[in-house]
Amino acid sequence: MAADSPSKTSKVESFMTSDLSGELSFLVARMRAIGSTRANDALKPLELKVRSYSVLSLACEKVPPTQRDLADFLTLDPSQIVPLVDDLEKRGLVTRMASPTDRRSKVVIATEDGRNLYVRARRVTAHSEAETLSNLNEEERTQLRELLSRVALRPF
Amino acid sequence: MAADSPSKTSKVESFMTSDLSGELSFLVARMRAIGSTRANDALKPLELKVRSYSVLSLACEKVPPTQRDLADFLTLDPSQIVPLVDDLEKRGLVTRMASPTDRRSKVVIATEDGRNLYVRARRVTAHSEAETLSNLNEEERTQLRELLSRVALRPF
Numbered sequence: 001m002a003a004d005s006p007s008k009t010s011k012v013e014s015f016m017t018s019d020l021s022g023e024l025s026f027l028v029a030r031m032r033a034i035g036s037t038r039a040n041d042a043l044k045p046l047e048l049k050v051r052s053y054s055v056l057s058l059a060c061e062k063v064p065p066t067q068r069d070l071a072d073f074l075t076l077d078p079s080q081i082v083p084l085v086d087d088l089e090k091r092g093l094v095t096r097m098a099s100p101t102d103r104r105s106k107v108v109i110a111t112e113d114g115r116n117l118y119v120r121a122r123r124v125t126a127h128s129e130a131e132t133l134s135n136l137n138e139e140e141r142t143q144l145r146e147l148l149s150r151v152a153l154r155p156f
Numbered sequence: 157m158a159a160d161s162p163s164k165t166s167k168v169e170s171f172m173t174s175d176l177s178g179e180l181s182f183l184v185a186r187m188r189a190i191g192s193t194r195a196n197d198a199l200k201p202l203e204l205k206v207r208s209y210s211v212l213s214l215a216c217e218k219v220p221p222t223q224r225d226l227a228d229f230l231t232l233d234p235s236q237i238v239p240l241v242d243d244l245e246k247r248g249l250v251t252r253m254a255s256p257t258d259r260r261s262k263v264v265i266a267t268e269d270g271r272n273l274y275v276r277a278r279r280v281t282a283h284s285e286a287e288t289l290s291n292l293n294e295e296e297r298t299q300l301r302e303l304l305s306r307v308a309l310r311p312f
Contacts, residue, residue: 015221015229016309019278020213024285024301025191025206031308032188033231035181050181057176065171073171074182075189122175129180135306144307145180147300150291152187153172 035132042128046121047091051076053121055084056110059094060118064107066099093117191288198284202277203247207232209277211240212266215250216274220263222255249273 020026036050043053054074058065067085071078085108088094093114099107110118133141176182192206199209210230214221223241227234241264244250249270255263266274289297 014219015214015217015225018214018217020210021305021309022301023281024289024304025188025195025281026210027301027304027308028184028188028191029206030231031304032181032184034308035184039181050185054176054182058171058174061171061174063170069171075186125179125181133180133307135310136303140303143299144303145178145183147292147296147303148180148183148187149177151289151300152183152190153177154291 031132035129038132039125039128042124043121046117046124048117048121050125051080052084052088053118053125055081055108056088056093056114056118056121059088059108059110060115064097064099064109066105066107068105070108088114187288191285194288195281195284198280199277202273202280204273204277206281207236208240208244209274209281211237211264212244212249212270212274212277215244215264215266216271220253220255220265222261222263224261226264244270 015021039050039053043049048056051074055070058070058073065073067078067081070076070085071081074081085094085096089096092111094108094110096106097109099105133144136144171177195206195209199205204212207230211226214226214229221229223234223237226232226237226241230237241250241252245252248267250264250266252262253265255261289300292300
């Protein structure tokens with residue numbers, strides 16, 4: 001296998017100039033893979049992954065999300081949200097409560113422990129994000145964040 | 157269900173200003189979901205999805221990829237690549253051939269039919285990409301592509 005490495009590297013370099021490399025959907029998929037691999041590794045000591053971290057983050061917001069809100073905003077299937085919330089609830093990090101605005105629906109709210117863990121996890125993800133973006137300067141990072149927000153944060 | 161829609165919209169809007177919305181990994185995941193949903197829909201008439209399209213695209217390059225190259229470059233597991241290539245091969249769009257540089261390994265090469273389909277598919281994905289980016293102007297699109305390339309096209 002070791003013998004494969006040099007040719008593998010040069011191959012990947014040749015693909016860097018492929019037609020596909022100019023396509024946004026490909027670049028975004030690859031950036032997501034790079035970023036989430038790194039973030040999952042970094043979050044491991046806190047027993048979180050990017051997805052459970054995202055749920056915890058939204059459960060810390062002033063307006064607490066329903067499970068449906070979480071699915072919509074995180075672009076996941078509701079069936080993927082349930083086990084994430086179950087796991088966080090079992091660990092005492094979130095609770096399901098009747099919504100203050102609509103008693104018929106339940107919202108997911110972070111507990112004190114959940115909020116404390118979130119503060120630590122946020123530091124970890126900020127650090128791993130900085131690593132992913134290491135070859136962009138501060139201005140370029142802001143620019144990238146701003147452009148992505150305008151594309152990704154429209155209702156769709 | 158219809159009664160849920162207004163509150164759902166306003167909730168999602170409130171999450172737009174959440175801490176999470178400032179995080180790159182979240183923006184990238186959301187953009188990927190938006191882009192690939194749209195591209196998959198657009199590619200449906202050609203019986204392709206974003207993943208099989210990506211394999212076909214690389215199989216059209218001058219330096220043909222091995223299955224391992226495809227897995228590395230598309231950040232997929234090799235076990236995910238095999239059925240994609242199988243499907244394209246069954247449809248006569250690609251063939252597996254002994255590598256011209258290393259007879260022990262096989263490369264994936266597009267057939268004439270595969271190349272013709274790719275040309276049509278590329279037009280489709282270009283159109284769906286333009287839709288995804290509709291609220292960025294030409295200069296901003298180039299900027300976004302350039303910034304993403306610098307982050308995503310490093311070997312990792």
